[in-house]
Amino acid sequence: MSYKNFPMVPRVIFGRGSFNQLNDVLASKRLGINAPFIFLVDDVFKNNSWLTSRIQLSYDDKIIFVSAEEEPKTSQVDDLVEDIILMSKQRPSGVIGIGGGTLLDLAKAVSIMLTNEGSAKDYQGWDLVKSKAIYHVGVPTISGTGAEVSRTTVLTGPEKKLGINSDFTPFDQVILDSELTRGVPKDQWFYTGMDCYIHCIESLTGTYLNAFSESYGNMALDLCKQIFLEDHLSDIESQEKLMMASWHGGMSIVYSQVGVAHAMSYGLSYLLGTKHGIGNCIVFDHLEEFYPEGVKLFKQMKAEHGIVLPKGLCADLSDSDFNVMIKVALSLEPLWENALGKNWKKIITPEKLKSLYQKM
């Protein structure tokens, strides 16, 4: 048996207000006056000088505001890379992603595609990246996805929704400043936090579980329970704990895998463009038979925060639509094997998946 040699984020700053240290961190990484830093920033911060005024632009550095309304796409990565090459005299000194999972995944993918030929879609899969990415920094402004710590960047391509999983994907530096998450709207806070919660349930109940993943998963799960079910935390405590939950939840799946909710949610997202956080919630809400305890607790959390999930997403779908979703979901074999064991194909048939999707 061979175990993964997992690449960890080699540098992390944690602390309220630590975003102020970004400029100092970057200063020592500048390769030259013609090699700019490119800041990919969620466009919700476009007129937010509280955040943007703290990004010090020198020489040819650029901020590119990107909408996170849609899930990140391989074509979007290709376009960004082309824009950056055109606007930069030399290969950039670094890419800094500031935002939620979408922006973090885009920053990771762009940093890879600045040193690897072809299109991002060519690298969707496991260990297809040949050259080291350029220096890249992740600054989460919403917590839950674990994108700040993972070795993947999940992209929707022309043929599949699948991550670029590689040793070159993880950030070189992460800054965990929970203050940046203070303005997240409640529903988004819930959906993204539930991404973390669902990671944990899928990891902790999976067949790939081991002591490494279990310890991280338990820690993140415990934090999620404190945040979403108890009401003694201050806002700051809650924001800090969710930032750590996201981190640990991401670490938990490093050495295990996610499961049924993620596989099915990828299908929804591929066909309908459903965002990952809410997509996971919509799916997970119907997975009692796979995760009885986890779904029960999820429904409690939903009730506690007055969250009402959309219904009837699949009401008007054609058979060929269902087949597309089912094909995407079934292609994620490691997720199914983790969730249900080696004989998962006996349990999860296309018909079974269709009957589940029809509830959503």
Place this chain on the structure above:
Amino acid sequence: MSYKNFPMVPRVIFGRGSFNQLNDVLASKRLGINAPFIFLVDDVFKNNSWLTSRIQLSYDDKIIFVSAEEEPKTSQVDDLVEDIILMSKQRPSGVIGIGGGTLLDLAKAVSIMLTNEGSAKDYQGWDLVKSKAIYHVGVPTISGTGAEVSRTTVLTGPEKKLGINSDFTPFDQVILDSELTRGVPKDQWFYTGMDCYIHCIESLTGTYLNAFSESYGNMALDLCKQIFLEDHLSDIESQEKLMMASWHGGMSIVYSQVGVAHAMSYGLSYLLGTKHGIGNCIVFDHLEEFYPEGVKLFKQMKAEHGIVLPKGLCADLSDSDFNVMIKVALSLEPLWENALGKNWKKIITPEKLKSLYQKM
């Protein structure tokens, strides 16, 4: 306020039997046939072919067996570095430490001193190291110290017991194979495990505590309770969980600090050569007034495992002996400030420390 930009171990393999992957990991790191790998191995493994036969020596690679009977010394590091320079045609490709905290700390220090001039004692302190260390790998064979994950290497020098704390100290690669810990004698298992437990108590009750350290500390503490107070774990589960507890306990103090037990234990160790694990236990056993809950649980763990600690270590000490210990202990200001706050000097006087040491 400025937060630490903490260097994490960038690569980790976790799994039972993962030690078998060491040779593959090293193969890609060899700098040339004249640049050997140097394996520093605890001499308890000297005739243990189960372990040593799996270390593949090529070209000029060498195994150096080192006794961990005594705490690591700056002079020992200097001697090892000199030996390695004499035996190697070129600067080594890497140093691999295989053992407990002593071997891991020696490997870290040797890898630093192969690229930095002078004596190891010149670098005891914070951020004094100028040049990047050579590639170094840590393989713990006993769990608890957190040396596999920390950015320090604690050494006894001619003037002080203090770590080489630097961004270049952490390992480039760690292999966490709990199978290697299966032969640890029970008392050693307990003392080293308690190093982790005491880290957690000191971190979790300290004034430096934050959400980062708290989440790691709680996780490690929970694992320690399972391991040392409950009896439903198999040997393998217990070994795996202790390996993770050590890891998380080490991460917890990254962003906080240890406290009273460590400060006083350094004094004992400096004067009497008391090993770190047992020294911590001897001290902690008398710290009810600082850590009431933690010490209560510690005494339960001690009873559960029939551990009897040595007594009367300080019975025959002279006043000048006491003064030496007190001076070493008081010099560790961050530890005291973490434990007792900014006004710690009002609580901890030389007389107070003497009265505590006299109980030991």
